[in-house]
Amino acid sequence: MDVIDVEVKELAIGVFGSENKADQWLVSDKKMFDGKSPLLFSSTEAGKLKVIEELNKIKEGYFL
Template sequence: MNYVELIQRQAEQVFGNKDKADNWLTQPKTALGGSTPLELAHTETGYKLVKAELEKLSHGFAC
């Protein structure tokens, strides 16, 4: 499994469904320097950044 697939799965768990996860993954995020989570998830460093943002969301912190 690659980083993008891992992030997609984690996002689906955090948001509860694929549509909401896909929406979040494809929208630019200020916390990610204006990039979309999917853009960043192609590298290990980007994957870790996106994963951290999803973990914040899962604990109730807005991104």
């Protein structure tokens, strides 16, 4: 797995309940990220903020 921001990784683990499930989500391409994986999309500050926003939506029960 490429380098991922610690904040994003920890949030993803908290949302999905395990590191394995978080990793699966982080490397899978998503329409919400223009067909890119959250890992790739979060390589910029703006992308990171969008990934965090989407993780918080999932955490709160909002699914696309």
